Amino acid sequence: MTEPVRLRPRRPCPICNKPSQQKTHPFCSARCAQVDLNRWLGGNYAIPAEEEEPGEDEGSDL
Numbered sequence: 001m002t003e004p005v006r007l008r009p010r011r012p013c014p015i016c017n018k019p020s021q022q023k024t025h026p027f028c029s030a031r032c033a034q035v036d037l038n039r040w041l042g043g044n045y046a047i048p049a050e051e052e053e054p055g056e057d058e059g060s061d062l
Ligand SMILES: [Zn+2]
Pocket: 013, 014, 015, 016, 017, 018, 027, 028, 029, 032
């Protein structure tokens, strides 16, 4: 079953699943917020952007 998230304003901390604090929402503490931030900064997430697809010949049909 999927939980109706919108009915629950207080979501658990995505890092450690502890009850989140209003002060550091949606995390339970500033530390977890930092952990999440580091994940993004250090993880170097690659955002799928418009890239050239090799081997795709579009427009050569007409
Ligand atoms: Zn936490």
